[in-house]
Amino acid sequence: MAAALLSWNRYDKMPLMDTLKSKRKISLAAQIFIALVLAIIAGLLMQSIPDVASSYIKPFGTIFLNLIKFIVAPIVLFSIMTGIISMKDLKRLGKIGGVTLVYYFCTTVIAVTIGLLVANLFKGVFPALPTGSLTYTAPKSASAIDTLVNIFPSNFFVPISSANMLQIIVMSILIGFAIILIGEKAEPTIAGVNRWNDIFMKCMEMILKLSPIGVFCLLTPVVAANGAAIIGSLAKVLIVAYLCYILHALLIYPAFISMLGGMSPIRFYKEMAPAIAFAFSSASSVGTLPLNMECTNRLGVSKEISSFVLPLGATINMDGTAIYQGVCAVFIAACYGIDLTFGQMVSIVITATLASIGTAGVPGAGMVMLAMILASVGLPIDGIALVAGVDRIFDMGRTALNITGDASCSVIVSNIMNKHDADKEFKNQR
Secondary structure (H helix, E strand, C coil), X not given: CHHHHHHHHXXXXXXXXXXXXXXXXXXXXXXXXXXXHHHXXXXXXXXXXXXXXXXXXXXXXXXXXXXXXXXXXXXXXXXXXXXXXXXXCHHHHHHHHHHHHHHHHHHHHHHHHXXXXXXXXXXXHCCCCCCXXXXXXXXXXXXXXXXXXXXXXXXCCHHHHHCCHHHHHHHHHXXXXXXXXXXXXXXXXXXXXXXXXXHHHHHHHHHHCCHHHXXXXXXXXXXXHHHHHHCCCCHHHHHHHHHHHHHHHHHHHHHHHHHCCCCCHHHHHHHHHHHHHXXXXXXXXXXXXXXXXXXXXHCCCCHHHXXXXXXXXXXXXXXXXXXXXXXXXXXXXXXXXXXXXXXXXXXXXXXXXXXXXXXXXXXXXHHHHHHHHHHHCCCCHHHHHHHHCCHHHHHHHHHHHHHHHHHHHHHHHHHHHHHHHHHHHHHHHC
């Protein structure tokens, strides 16, 4: 009997204790959510002293964001190269790229259309704000030819140091193609690329453990500075924008994920919670990229696909930004007493979709695109000053939606390619 008790104590109790310890461990998603709640509470308490939050809390958030920015360029460079090399088939890469681009294009068109439709439904409740003294200097936008030229790098190190994502993607694709075409002679290079990718992924893992601290330090100053504005005269346009974000997230993505991705939307959002929470706090699509890759891998998306689809999406897929532009265009027009025509709204859809290509996934990039949208339909660019003060609050929601769209695309592409591979294998067996 004593021996039996001793045996139970040694072999059964220890696993039970390990299980209890594992249950007590808080997941990263829960840690980030707790940090979000604490940041909101701290920010509201510090509304009377926003300078303190900006001076003493924000710097630590900036340090964390700097670490994320540091790791993003090498992650994009080596992950795309690794994904291309692992395929060893240019036709397969072309199919993945084609499906990805079509999906990004379609969801962006749907997003800006939702923004325009919902904003027009609520146009009557938008506040009449004074516009006589508004001034806004629009940033100089590059021509279509200049944009095309700037996609291609002229130096290997400059795109990395400046975090020019489009140029880094082009570099990765060119080098990846070259390695595939060289063949067996490139085996040592392939091994080296894979090792460097593993190194930067491990570095990313170390940085992401600091996410809760970074989220708290980034969000607290924002709430402290803008808490009053949230319940002010701009509350209505903010509510309309977030309503559109939620509609797109709960209707459009689940429909695509269930029909084309073969996955339960509930499972998708459960696994994506850490990335969505971090994107909401940091307002940076590119900064969320490492965590987004980790979440999609847990959803069963292979690194081959996620390492290609997600970096591309962080650069050109801007569903949240497209919604923001549609809502703000209608809001600014209403403030100036202008009714947008059907032709102008079609122009906004086209311009917003095309402008999303090449927009960097960093905080505030939507303001540049909004200036382009307003100019394209003849609306006063000075109207941007109406929303500039709370742009960060818009940015948090649109960034969360942007990265969710990237992840949904990776799930869909993964499912399509799995079916394609299964059909191909079945035909070969016949």
